[in-house]
Amino acid sequence: MVNISDYGNHETAWCPGCGNFPILECVKRALVELELAPHRVLFVSGIGQAAKAPHYLDCNLFDGLHGRALPAATGAKLANRRLAVIVESGDGCAYGEGGNHFLAAIRRNVDLTLIVHNNQVYGLTKGQASPTSEEGFVTKAQPAGVFSEPFHPLGVAIAMHAGFVARSFSGMKEHVVEMIKRAVSHRGFSLVDVLQPCVSFNKVNTFAWYKDRCRPLPEGYDPTNWDEAMRTAMRWGEEIPIGVIYENRRRTFEEHFDWIDDGGLVDTPYSSERLAELIKGYA
Ligand SMILES: Cc1ncc(C[n+]2csc(CCOP(=O)(O)OP(=O)(O)O)c2C)c(N)n1
Numbered sequence: 001m002v003n004i005s006d007y008g009n010h011e012t013a014w015c016p017g018c019g020n021f022p023i024l025e026c027v028k029r030a031l032v033e034l035e036l037a038p039h040r041v042l043f044v045s046g047i048g049q050a051a052k053a054p055h056y057l058d059c060n061l062f063d064g065l066h067g068r069a070l071p072a073a074t075g076a077k078l079a080n081r082r083l084a085v086i087v088e089s090g091d092g093c094a095y096g097e098g099g100n101h102f103l104a105a106i107r108r109n110v111d112l113t114l115i116v117h118n119n120q121v122y123g124l125t126k127g128q129a130s131p132t133s134e135e136g137f138v139t140k141a142q143p144a145g146v147f148s149e150p151f152h153p154l155g156v157a158i159a160m161h162a163g164f165v166a167r168s169f170s171g172m173k174e175h176v177v178e179m180i181k182r183a184v185s186h187r188g189f190s191l192v193d194v195l196q197p198c199v200s201f202n203k204v205n206t207f208a209w210y211k212d213r214c215r216p217l218p219e220g221y222d223p224t225n226w227d228e229a230m231r232t233a234m235r236w237g238e239e240i241p242i243g244v245i246y247e248n249r250r251r252t253f254e255e256h257f258d259w260i261d262d263g264g265l266v267d268t269p270y271s272s273e274r275l276a277e278l279i280k281g282y283a
């Protein structure tokens with residue numbers, strides 16, 4: 001039996017009131033409810049306030065460069081398919097610096113979950129605009145306001161027929177837990193974009209701003225309908241739909257490698273003879 005205490009209880013470096021706290025709690029709760037013990041889970045993260053979240057979990061962790069979590073996670077999943085691989089990072093890390101890796105992971109459909117703490121700002125480096133900041137958003141680095149249109153992660157993911165695309169809000173904990181559970185259980189690439197207030201650097205998209213707008217999808221919503229999912233994902237304004245917006249079971253990246261044992265490279269026995277032969281092949 002897995003308990004929440006198995007994942008530890010650590011002091012954090014976050015500001016009081018930051019939306020990272022409830023997301024961290026929800027990640028633990030989701031893993032416990034899925035009965036995943038810490039040794040069966042690998043977190044991979046980049047750099048940022050959100051990317052620190054797995055530092056506060058007692059389990060396997062690979063912390064890499066800013067934006068570079070997804071390729072490392074892909075390698076880890078190929079090496080050991082039995083691991084539940086979860087990438088957790090901010091909107092800057094996942095959609096800005098890691099933008100190309102985001103596209104590649106969706107195309108490949110690697111069996112991993114990407115949880116993005118989307119506070120629409122670069123929190124760790126003191127509030128510069130991120131790819132999801134809204135047009136006109138004023139920061140110390142963008143005193144005249146952001147000129148560009150925001151990046152729409154869900155719309156892009158659905159346009160590319162991603163496996164599983166969900167949105168949630170850190171102020172609705174039961175919803176976040178449910179989305180993470182469904183994402184981790186999905187076979188293939190899954191994205192959970194969690195809207196999260198940054199109390200220090202985003203004074204526009206506050207807790208109240210998200211709370212007033214986030215509305216769960218209606219009963220009977222069909223996440224397999226691509227056209228409807230596309231329209232739903234792009235709705236952003238007075239109403240922001242949250243829930244599993246798109247679901248699509250595709251062949252996973254790992255399923256192309258049937259010559260690797262079921263468990264992955266971790267189960268392939270070491271043989272110095274085979275290695276010597278392989279090296280000779282390159283001579
Ligand atoms: C390649 C690279 N560019 C920039 C930085 C500086 N940097 C570190 S964290 C960060 C912002 C993180 O923002 P986000 O990913 O949105 O996470 P948050 O801190 O808001 O949770 C930046 C720009 C870096 N470490 N490496």
Ligand code: SF4
Pocket residue numbers: 013014015017018019020049050119123124197198199200201
């Ligand atoms: S700066 Fe923002 S994202 Fe970072 S800990 Fe503080 S409130 Fe959270």
